[in-house]
Amino acid sequence: MPQVADPEIAALVRAEVECRWPDGVSGIDELVRYGLVPFGKMMGPWLLIRSSLAVGGQIASVLPAAVAVECVQVGAMMHDDIIDGDPQRRSKRAAFARFGEPSAIVGGDGLFFHGFAALAECQEAGVPVDRVARALTVLSQTGLRIGNAAIQEIRMGRRICSSTEYLNMIRDKSGALLWMACGVGATLSGADDAALTALSRYSDLLGVAYQIRDDLMAYDGTRAGKPNVSDVRNGRPTLPVLLAHQRAPREEQQLIERLLADTDSPVAERYEAMTRLVRAHDGVRAAREMSHRYARLAAKALDGLPASEHRAALAELTVPGRLV
Amino acid sequence: MPQVADPEIAALVRAEVECRWPDGVSGIDELVRYGLVPFGKMMGPWLLIRSSLAVGGQIASVLPAAVAVECVQVGAMMHDDIIDGDPQRRSKRAAFARFGEPSAIVGGDGLFFHGFAALAECQEAGVPVDRVARALTVLSQTGLRIGNAAIQEIRMGRRICSSTEYLNMIRDKSGALLWMACGVGATLSGADDAALTALSRYSDLLGVAYQIRDDLMAYDGTRAGKPNVSDVRNGRPTLPVLLAHQRAPREEQQLIERLLADTDSPVAERYEAMTRLVRAHDGVRAAREMSHRYARLAAKALDGLPASEHRAALAELTVPGRLV
Numbered sequence: 001m002p003q004v005a006d007p008e009i010a011a012l013v014r015a016e017v018e019c020r021w022p023d024g025v026s027g028i029d030e031l032v033r034y035g036l037v038p039f040g041k042m043m044g045p046w047l048l049i050r051s052s053l054a055v056g057g058q059i060a061s062v063l064p065a066a067v068a069v070e071c072v073q074v075g076a077m078m079h080d081d082i083i084d085g086d087p088q089r090r091s092k093r094a095a096f097a098r099f100g101e102p103s104a105i106v107g108g109d110g111l112f113f114h115g116f117a118a119l120a121e122c123q124e125a126g127v128p129v130d131r132v133a134r135a136l137t138v139l140s141q142t143g144l145r146i147g148n149a150a151i152q153e154i155r156m157g158r159r160i161c162s163s164t165e166y167l168n169m170i171r172d173k174s175g176a177l178l179w180m181a182c183g184v185g186a187t188l189s190g191a192d193d194a195a196l197t198a199l200s201r202y203s204d205l206l207g208v209a210y211q212i213r214d215d216l217m218a219y220d221g222t223r224a225g226k227p228n229v230s231d232v233r234n235g236r237p238t239l240p241v242l243l244a245h246q247r248a249p250r251e252e253q254q255l256i257e258r259l260l261a262d263t264d265s266p267v268a269e270r271y272e273a274m275t276r277l278v279r280a281h282d283g284v285r286a287a288r289e290m291s292h293r294y295a296r297l298a299a300k301a302l303d304g305l306p307a308s309e310h311r312a313a314l315a316e317l318t319v320p321g322r323l324v
Numbered sequence: 325m326p327q328v329a330d331p332e333i334a335a336l337v338r339a340e341v342e343c344r345w346p347d348g349v350s351g352i353d354e355l356v357r358y359g360l361v362p363f364g365k366m367m368g369p370w371l372l373i374r375s376s377l378a379v380g381g382q383i384a385s386v387l388p389a390a391v392a393v394e395c396v397q398v399g400a401m402m403h404d405d406i407i408d409g410d411p412q413r414r415s416k417r418a419a420f421a422r423f424g425e426p427s428a429i430v431g432g433d434g435l436f437f438h439g440f441a442a443l444a445e446c447q448e449a450g451v452p453v454d455r456v457a458r459a460l461t462v463l464s465q466t467g468l469r470i471g472n473a474a475i476q477e478i479r480m481g482r483r484i485c486s487s488t489e490y491l492n493m494i495r496d497k498s499g500a501l502l503w504m505a506c507g508v509g510a511t512l513s514g515a516d517d518a519a520l521t522a523l524s525r526y527s528d529l530l531g532v533a534y535q536i537r538d539d540l541m542a543y544d545g546t547r548a549g550k551p552n553v554s555d556v557r558n559g560r561p562t563l564p565v566l567l568a569h570q571r572a573p574r575e576e577q578q579l580i581e582r583l584l585a586d587t588d589s590p591v592a593e594r595y596e597a598m599t600r601l602v603r604a605h606d607g608v609r610a611a612r613e614m615s616h617r618y619a620r621l622a623a624k625a626l627d628g629l630p631a632s633e634h635r636a637a638l639a640e641l642t643v644p645g646r647l648v
Contacts, residue, residue, distance in 0.1 A: 143437035
């Protein structure tokens, strides 16, 4: 994910989180703080605040919602790490590896509930209550889209599917994650339908671009923080694998299929073989091009927003170099 | 939990659930329906609707919230079953045993998000939007209390604690579960502070009474549906165990402590030994008396509500015979 946290926005959100969950907090909040701190790239809060400003909103009114979105997204990651068995997150042990799976399940739940509680606080921060109610619908419906994608992803494991099926799944997984931020921010700030449509298309397209880029990093050697081998270990048919499979001759297609289904061979071996196949059949290059295409479309979608420095900042996220 | 579902209330909630998640629904909603149907005792929806009516509300306005509370409570159970490793729920396989743990984690999350989405619908059903926003705070804050209790319960496993510590934990675990229903219903229906205070005390006290009764059933041979051995397998120091421990001579105290800590002996053996010790040292009788005491206090708390058939119905739940 891009390091988008403009210093002022990041500082405000960090201060808000530190104030709510100071060092040494106990009970479920120990898990909540463990998930939130050290801070990640804060793409959610950043997108929420920029989307809000782009439609005429005020930072102070939506700051609790920025915390809300960070909570919900971190809660989803805490549960994802259990599902994927990924023991590292933000350069430390994942919550389940540190506190055990039961506590990490409950900790993720706590992050969701804190998210909704923080959203309700926007009323005291000056947002008209009918907008808070509409944002509640956006937050809960996007949570459901992400959950639906998670179920699809679990069921799509260890077999080849069409790239269309895969792209639809990641639109719900990563597109909805970005829309959660943009949609809640814009709704709280009274965006009109045209602005909401623009931001909805922008988030879906950018989410897909970002997810493809993230998938790529498993095979081009650049992924940091998270182990490179997670997708291979979990038999995830990500886009580079699917595109390489489309381009490979039948025998190597079968090799790819066997590697996805394989749960026995050492992961390092499977990873090396899959990386070789993905690169040999142009999966990395083809997926990178597709990611750039989605990013360009995301930039175009922003035409539906009034021009402003905030629209420009949102557009900057679509520049391939920024999508690191 | 008591079989409280008055036929009309139950029929309305069932129809609402069947309409939202009909047979054959797919994706995350397959998990959601699996958790909701067959219906449980529907104590949450029943309490929500009765509390609402007791303060002058309308069933039709709060019906989406009744579904919301059922969703959130079933989501919490879906996660609890993973944590406790209890493979049975509502006389069928628990979601994690049927669909796998990853899907059951995501399914529980989906039930939470559906709960918040359903709450938002109360506005279209006729509830003033400021009450919806206040109910959002009640729903999310009670979710946090329950999560906090779950973390405490995990940490209290396999060792003796004071009965006060235990009673505080179950007030947050089961009291908050009932308050989620009563508090959301009454808030949506415009209850004044006196009514909210009465219902809050009622739910906390009744929740403790119910939880002690539920704990007892592991040792008096009446628990149905859920395996009797779950608490012993998980080394849960429930009230009958704690009260027996208080009353036992030192040697048998040590036996109880060893049984809680034991993760090796066959569960059936541990269960038999613990049941013998709990009964021998009066744990069942002493805990039952305490449950009755809490139920009487719960009935008394209702004095703060205006007299009505709905208050009477809420009071009836505190009669020990009803608490089955």
